[in-house]
Amino acid sequence: MLQYHYDDNLHRRAAVVLEGCIIFLLDFLIPSACGKYLITNPSLSPENTFISKSGEAGILCEGSTIDITIIRIAFEKFLWSTNMLSRNELLCTKVEEALDKLPELTTNADGLIQEWGLKNYEEQEPGHRHVSHLFGLYPGQSINPARSPDLADAAKRVLERRAAHGGGHTGWSRAWLLNLHARLLDAEGCSQHMDMLLKSSTLANMLDNHPPFQIDGNFGGCAGILECLVQSRALPGASNPSIIEIRLLPSCPTSWTEGELTRVCTKGGWLVSFAWRNGGIVEPVTVKSPATKDAEAHIVFPNGSRTIVRGVQPKSEHHIARAA
Structure with missing residues (x-):
């Protein structure tokens, strides 16, 4: 919000909350098994399940992609906030050190962004409605066709795989796909998902059909239209x-x-x-x-x-x- 309409008083009030969040994250992160990174553990990718090497269904992992992506964004926002307000320089130094130890996004041999962090697992449900590992594409901005074309291509492959297995079958998920394709500058992909959102996931009164009703699809659909245009x-x-x-x-x-x-x-x-x-x-x-x-x-x-x-x-x- 502050990036769209800056208000110093609101910023100073929100900075206290953000600072508390950062203190928690620094305490919660632990070294990875290999010792190279700071990660969350236990971790998961929301509502999705993978198949382990032994063939069993699994949920818990080391440093899921969405965890690390959100933490990276939180750290970057904190550094921006600290620079603006000139407060808590000591905590700023700790964040900079931790930021350098977060793992980068990883792609597997199939050219897909890995969903469960450092380890590559096969999804139990390839068409799952969540695409949590693409948080860095939307609503985040760490994946960009111009600045990170390889990651953008890997994100596109993820979306193609989800679509090939029936992804986007809920209204809010379809709206998220619309926004993701907009960030990939895929105009015709946006057209397809906008059409499907209206045809398959919108009730006669224009409310989103999850099913049943869920406002996420309405908000996400409006956001997606705007992403296509500006x-x-x-x-x-x-x-x-x-x-x-x-x-x-x-x-x-x-x-x-x-x-x-x-x-x-x-x-x-x-x-x-x-x-x-x-x-x-x-x-x-x-x-x-x-x-x-x-x-x-x-x-x-x-x-x-x-x-x-x-x-x-x-x-x-x-x-x-x-x-x-």
Whole structure:
């Protein structure tokens, strides 16, 4: 939330909670069996089951991928928070040391991201509704087609395997698949999952059918539509995390021939409005800068061209076109 609308008072209140979370995580992490990493143990991948080498069904593992992914995100958010508020430098040092010891995402011989952490297991249910090991793709941002193409390809293989075995059979799971494909810039995959969400998992009153009703599918479906049309993140490689990259129509299906967005809030607090037709932006794009000073945004158009907005007054509105 703070990355979309920064509030110093809210940040200082939330920082206390985050700090308590970090203290717990540092205490909970233990050395892996090989001694190289810090991991969670016991651990599991929510609701999913693997087949052990002896052929038995198993749940518990060392450092599941979702555990380590969420802990990595928590550590990174804490370091960002500490830098902003200049508090608890000692704890910051401990987090940096622990962060270096977390295992990276692992892929197996089939090119799939491993779900149960350091050890490779076969799923008992290959089409399971959860895709917890792809948390780093969505809602996280550690897997990205541009910055980590090998991991993005491995994530795509996971989704293909899930789909081949009947995945996405609940409404909320289908909505998650929509968001995951949007992050992979797979526009037609998004179209397929959006259609299935509406046809198979939406009731006549437009509520999500789990079954029965579950609001996750409605929220996730709305989030997925927005991910198809606008994505924002800290500019890769920039030393200043407040410099934001805003991508327009990153995963817009061809069947969404035209439309309009008004005042969508991106990371960094920018408000973006634009219309599109047949995969292109109907210029100009309107952006309103956040309340903070020295804000900078890189607007990326569907054809890859960029227009940079910087040095503008807080809360000022600007009409921009593609750079020549």
